Amino acid sequence: MILGLYNYWIVVVLMMIGLYIVIAHGNLIKKLVGLTIFQTAVFIFYISMAKIDGATAPVLAEGISQYSNPLPHVLILTAIVVGIATVALGLALAVRIKEAYGSVEEESIQNKDNQEC
Amino acid sequence: MRDLFAVVMMSGIFGLLSASFFVAMDAVDVAFTEASVGAGIATLLMLTAVTLTGRSEDSERHKPMWALVVVFITGGLLIYGTLDMPYFGSSQAPVHLHVAPRYINDSMQETGLPNIVTSVLASYRGFDTLGEVVVIFTAGMGVLALLRVESRPGIDQTMADTIFYLMHERHLILRIVTKLLLPFILLFALYVQFHGDFGPGGGFQAGVIFAAAIILYAMVFGLPTARRVVNQTFFRLLAAVGVLLYGGVGVVSMLNGGNFLDYNVLADDPVAGQHLGILLIELGVGCTVASVMVIIFFNFSGRREFP
Numbered sequence: 001m002i003l004g005l006y007n008y009w010i011v012v013v014l015m016m017i018g019l020y021i022v023i024a025h026g027n028l029i030k031k032l033v034g035l036t037i038f039q040t041a042v043f044i045f046y047i048s049m050a051k052i053d054g055a056t057a058p059v060l061a062e063g064i065s066q067y068s069n070p071l072p073h074v075l076i077l078t079a080i081v082v083g084i085a086t087v088a089l090g091l092a093l094a095v096r097i098k099e100a101y102g103s104v105e106e107e108s109i110q111n112k113d114n115q116e117c
Numbered sequence: 118m119r120d121l122f123a124v125v126m127m128s129g130i131f132g133l134l135s136a137s138f139f140v141a142m143d144a145v146d147v148a149f150t151e152a153s154v155g156a157g158i159a160t161l162l163m164l165t166a167v168t169l170t171g172r173s174e175d176s177e178r179h180k181p182m183w184a185l186v187v188v189f190i191t192g193g194l195l196i197y198g199t200l201d202m203p204y205f206g207s208s209q210a211p212v213h214l215h216v217a218p219r220y221i222n223d224s225m226q227e228t229g230l231p232n233i234v235t236s237v238l239a240s241y242r243g244f245d246t247l248g249e250v251v252v253i254f255t256a257g258m259g260v261l262a263l264l265r266v267e268s269r270p271g272i273d274q275t276m277a278d279t280i281f282y283l284m285h286e287r288h289l290i291l292r293i294v295t296k297l298l299l300p301f302i303l304l305f306a307l308y309v310q311f312h313g314d315f316g317p318g319g320g321f322q323a324g325v326i327f328a329a330a331i332i333l334y335a336m337v338f339g340l341p342t343a344r345r346v347v348n349q350t351f352f353r354l355l356a357a358v359g360v361l362l363y364g365g366v367g368v369v370s371m372l373n374g375g376n377f378l379d380y381n382v383l384a385d386d387p388v389a390g391q392h393l394g395i396l397l398i399e400l401g402v403g404c405t406v407a408s409v410m411v412i413i414f415f416n417f418s419g420r421r422e423f424p
Binding site for chain 2: 048073
């Protein structure tokens with residue numbers, strides 16, 4: 001049954017939406033939003049892999065024999081917090097670019113650079 | 118969508134939706150983190166950045182066809198790649214056959230903690246988590262280097278007084294509800310911090326919730342007022358102390374004759390040693406995450422006051 005892979009396809013679609021935003025939009029803030037969507041797609045991919053049908057959350061309890069895989073959870077848990085820290089760094093760079101160039105649009109930054117050369 | 122405010126709000130909703138998806142996928146710890154980070158702090162930071170960089174996107178932009186082509190080709194290849202993958206939810210997938218059974222079967226005897234995610238995070242993969250904490254710390258320092266604002270006492274004082282006055286005149290409900298909520302948020306953060314060994318939670322989530330409480334205070338009562346309550350130097354120190362505490366536990370376990378971050382040697386009983394080690398490093402993680410988030414927020418919004 002090929003439909004058993006549908007979760008991964010949704011991940012691919014989300015990832016490609018993120019990638020398209022990063023490539024096609026000139027606004028640096030929008031690029032960062034695209035990057036977060038891409039990032040979340042990767043998180044969803046890992047968490048989908050960890051899921052086992054009929055299993056529960058990986059907190060040990062009486063009378064439960066099957067748990068979902070805890071390892072991807074750990075990786076993604078830390079990745080989320082690291083992700084926000086790096087996005088904050090990106091936003092900080094965007095703010096500085098705004099102060100230096102007066103714009104966060106890729107094209108006008110490029111134009112300004114060309115004029116100075 | 119040209120309005121970046123709407124874009125940021127949508128991405129916040131996306132974060133909340135993915136958090137609910139993670140609950141459905143049994144990843145409670147991850148959902149917890151995503152709900153507080155993706156829907157909370159990330160949206161706030163993006164909003165602050167948008168106020169600094171301008172609210173609308175330039176409309177003079179041709180949409181390149183080749184971007185669409187690249188995206189479709191990459192997407193097609195990735196979907197082709199998934200065809201070989203095990204079906205979603207299958208218990209026989211290779212990812213479940215290696216390492217994970219050991220964590221599930223042995224972690225109770227080895228660390229004595231029911232929450233497997235915490236024991237893997239803090240003990241089995243402690244070295245990895247140390248790396249993550251250092252990355253967060255470095256990112257916080259990077260923001261500090263890029264956006265640092267020195268507070269000016271004179272202006273701060275008058276502004277604080279004005280905002281204080283305004284707050285007492287207006288926003289009565291907002292002010293009182295915030296004051297009522299704050300202790301509970303802080304208490305909840307501490308609960309999440311120290312109960313993380315037994316239920317979903319831990320240093321990462323607790324740090325973000327703790328920072329959220331301080332950010333809420335700063336938003337309602339104004340930045341200058343918050344600066345008087347929350348000492349910036351203290352938070353910069355705390356960020357470093359968190360990382361040092363984490364590394365220090367590793368060094369102490371080395372001095373006691375074990376490997377780096379091997380908690381078995383911290384106490385006479387290996388399980389008690391694991392408990393102590395995990396508690397300490399979660400505390401280090403919590404300190405660093407909370408103070409880095411506070412530092413990032415204060416420097417972002419401080420930039421708006423004194424550009």
